[in-house]
Amino acid sequence: MGFARVLLHKGANLMGRLIHFWIEWNEAWMATAPDRTAAPPHAPEALRHWVLEVAARTRADQVRWCDGSESEYRELIRLMQADGDLLKLNEQRFPGCYLHRSSPSDVARVEHLTFVCTRSKEDAGPNNHWMAPAEARRKMDALFEGCMRGRTMYVIPYCMGPIDSPYARCGVEITDSAYVAANMRLMTRMGAAALARISKDGKFVKGLHSIGQLDPDRRFIMHFPESLEIQSFGSGYGGNALLGKKCHALRIASWQARDEGWLAEHMLIVGVENPRGEVHYLACAFPSACGKTNLAMLIPPASMPGWKIWTVGDDIAWLHPGPDGRLWAINPEAGYFGVVPGTNEKTNRHAYEMIRHDTIFTNVGLTRDDDPWWEGLEQGKPAFDWQGRPYDPAHGPAAHPNSRFTVSAKQNPSYSPQADAPAGVPITALVFGGRRRTLAPLVYQARDWSHGVLLGAGMASETTAAAAGDVGVVRRDPMAMKPFAGYNFGDYWAHWLAMAKRVKKLPGVFHVNWFRRDATGGFLWPGYGENLRVLGWIIDRCQGKAAGVDTPIGPVPTRDALDFGGLGVDEATIAELLAVDSTAWRKEADEIGQYLESYGARLPAALRDEVTRLKQRLEGSDPLIQGWRGQTP
Numbered sequence: 261m262g263f264a265r266v267l268l269h270k271g272a273n274l275m276g277r278l279i280h281f282w283i284e285w286n287e288a289w290m291a292t293a294p295d296r297t298a299a300p301p302h303a304p305e306a307l308r309h310w311v312l313e314v315a316a317r318t319r320a321d322q323v324r325w326c327d328g329s330e331s332e333y334r335e336l337i338r339l340m341q342a343d344g345d346l347l348k349l350n351e352q353r354f355p356g357c358y359l360h361r362s363s364p365s366d367v368a369r370v371e372h373l374t375f376v377c378t379r380s381k382e383d384a385g386p387n388n389h390w391m392a393p394a395e396a397r398r399k400m401d402a403l404f405e406g407c408m409r410g411r412t413m414y415v416i417p418y419c420m421g422p423i424d425s426p427y428a429r430c431g432v433e434i435t436d437s438a439y440v441a442a443n444m445r446l447m448t449r450m451g452a453a454a455l456a457r458i459s460k461d462g463k464f465v466k467g468l469h470s471i472g473q474l475d476p477d478r479r480f481i482m483h484f485p486e487s488l489e490i491q492s493f494g495s496g497y498g499g500n501a502l503l504g505k506k507c508h509a510l511r512i513a514s515w516q517a518r519d520e521g522w523l524a525e526h527m528l529i530v531g532v533e534n535p536r537g538e539v540h541y542l543a544c545a546f547p548s549a550c551g552k553t554n555l556a557m558l559i560p561p562a563s564m565p566g567w568k569i570w571t572v573g574d575d576i577a578w579l580h581p582g583p584d585g586r587l588w589a590i591n592p593e594a595g596y597f598g599v600v601p602g603t604n605e606k607t608n609r610h611a612y613e614m615i616r617h618d619t620i621f622t623n624v625g626l627t628r629d630d631d632p633w634w635e636g637l638e639q640g641k642p643a644f645d646w647q648g649r650p651y652d653p654a655h656g657p658a659a660h661p662n663s664r665f666t667v668s669a670k671q672n673p674s675y676s677p678q679a680d681a682p683a684g685v686p687i688t689a690l691v692f693g694g695r696r697r698t699l700a701p702l703v704y705q706a707r708d709w710s711h712g713v714l715l716g717a718g719m720a721s722e723t724t725a726a727a728a729g730d731v732g733v734v735r736r737d738p739m740a741m742k743p744f745a746g747y748n749f750g751d752y753w754a755h756w757l758a759m760a761k762r763v764k765k766l767p768g769v770f771h772v773n774w775f776r777r778d779a780t781g782g783f784l785w786p787g788y789g790e791n792l793r794v795l796g797w798i799i800d801r802c803q804g805k806a807a808g809v810d811t812p813i814g815p816v817p818t819r820d821a822l823d824f825g826g827l828g829v830d831e832a833t834i835a836e837l838l839a840v841d842s843t844a845w846r847k848e849a850d851e852i853g854q855y856l857e858s859y860g861a862r863l864p865a866a867l868r869d870e871v872t873r874l875k876q877r878l879e880g881s882d883p884l885i886q887g888w889r890g891q892t893p
């Protein structure tokens with residue numbers, strides 16, 4: 261009795277002969293398939309024990325140990341097609357691609373339902389929702405009790421980071437969602453190799469997940485960093501359900517990183533190769549849906565021949581002090597869970613090509629020919645919206661603004677061979693960035709490391725559709741980690757400051773803003789591929805080769821240090837992009853100061869001093885500092 265029988269049962273409207281052919285084929289396959297209901301021989305005792313305990317508690321119908329194989333992935337896909345959880349997209353134009361429509365109230369991360377459950381509330385900090393561990397466990401136990409009746413429970417061993425990297429960390433996710441299992445295979449190094457490493461390490465993060473009834477009123481994402489546990493209930497959406505990603509690789513890992521002297525950050529990692537063949541790696545922290553995937557796979561503009569971009573990661577970086585005194589980064593992930601809207605041949609050709617095969621689309625629209633469709637695609641027409649309703653502009657966009665693609669990183673044409681390097685890549689510069697229509701210039705540099713920590717800590721950005729709630733509201737999002745730091749931001753900044761003692765050759769620190777707007781709402785800066793011009797300045801600056809004007813917030817490029825040629829951006833706009841409005845920045849510095857003070861006694865004195873120095877520099881300065889005039893330092 262396989263899943264094909266389920267199809268027979270459900271698919272009364274399908275042609276009988278087709279179904280019988282299907283069943284025969286499927287059962288022949290099942291007969292040769294290994295038994296994956298039993299624990300693999302090398303599964304450690306602690307893991308077997310936990311799996312049995314969870315299976316008993318949730319009353320799962322059956323247990324499937326995932327081995328991460330291609331045939332297993334195909335089986336998961338077939339199962340979801342049979343259940344109606346996946347629709348096959350046009351095989352000619354989108355081979356191996358599928359559409360998943362999630363429950364309409366389950367389309368984004370839910371920060372208000374995400375908790376860090378530490379013994380002391382202070383350790384979670386004002387930046388997190390907190391619940392006492394015992395109370396959280398009681399709540400979750402009640403939800404998980406019997407929740408997998410009639411369902412298959414998948415056991416997913418995964419490794420975050422190259423399997424042979426000393427920096428990689430493993431986890432096991434137990435879930436009752438085939439969608440989660442399939443996505444985990446694309447997003448992580450999942451299966452047999454990970455299990456072997458777990459047996460060797462003897463330690464793993466325990467992630468327990470159930471979609472429950474997908475009821476927003478019975479939904480929680482709980483983290484227990486002190487015991488390396490995650491419990492997530494009631495959502496099937498990416499960041500809430502693919503527990504290797506934000507829950508493990510950021511919230512739990514940031515806690516471990518603090519204890520062990522490294523950093524787990526919401527950063528892309530990109531290699532920038534200049535025409536001389538030198539590659540510099542940058543790690544950049546932008547909040548959710550603020551351009552990490554796009555920068556990580558940037559297409560160099562025609563004006564920069566000979567430049568190449570190499571993607572190491574698009575969302576998360578684990579940064580370690582290396583033996584050579586530099587900071588080294590690995591990408592713990594193996595795939596991308598990226599924003600679909602806005603992706604087209606012009607904005608991001610590589611992403612556009614990458615998602616034309618073997619991709620799972622979540623919550624995009626559909627054309628009459630079963631092609632996926634989204635706003636900003638600039639071709640074709642939607643026939644159905646993301647909820648499967650006939651497309652009607654009165655219902656809003658065809659694709660949900662937070663619709664996503666899941667794809668293996670190997671499909672990225674600019675995939676860096678270094679993405680699998682066990683030691684990672686050495687980082688030349690760290691770049692912070694927000695989505696701000698005013699104030700923050702196109703790019704500016706921190707004066708030194710501790711000023712750089714202030715640049716990150718003082719970050720603010722407009723909220724996006726990646727999280728449930730209002731969109732377009734400016735909020736503080738330090739280091740793009742507001743939703744992801746697994747502990748008190750005060751302690752986190754102290755840890756960042758202390759990295760100066762661990763890393764002898766510190767990277768340069770910068771802040772960028774691709775999102776300045778004019779009075780009519782248009783972007784002042786063309787963005788996307790043209791952002792490479794700014795990365796070029798950043799890299800040169802780290803080598804002492806680019807001119808800058810010192811302003812109270814840090815050096816900005818001189819007018820001529822950045823090449824604006826051929827952009828069609830006029831001089832007044834260039835001036836606006838590079839200007840520092842001291843009056844507005846005085847207000848900003850006050851707000852940053854007040855925000856940081858809300859961390860009370862945990863706020864490091866060195867960061868408070870940085871705010872004082874920033875205010876002092878702003879006090880005596882001209883109201884408007886215009887770097888574009890071309891002064892050199």
Ligand code: GTP
Binds near residue numbers: 546554599603786
């Ligand atoms: P998460 O996966 O949520 O962490 O997001 P991300 O930071 O990887 O964001 P992503 O690169 O997917 O970009 C989100 C949105 O910003 C997309 O709609 C992009 O088209 C848009 N975007 C990216 N880069 C630029 C840029 O340089 N300029 C402008 N105007 N928009 C951009």
Ligand code: SPV
Binds near residue numbers: 369547
């Ligand atoms: C983000 O929201 O920052 C994401 C998508 O990268 S999710 O994995 O859903 O968190």
Ligand code: MN
Binds near residue numbers: 526547548549575
């Ligand atoms: Mn992200």
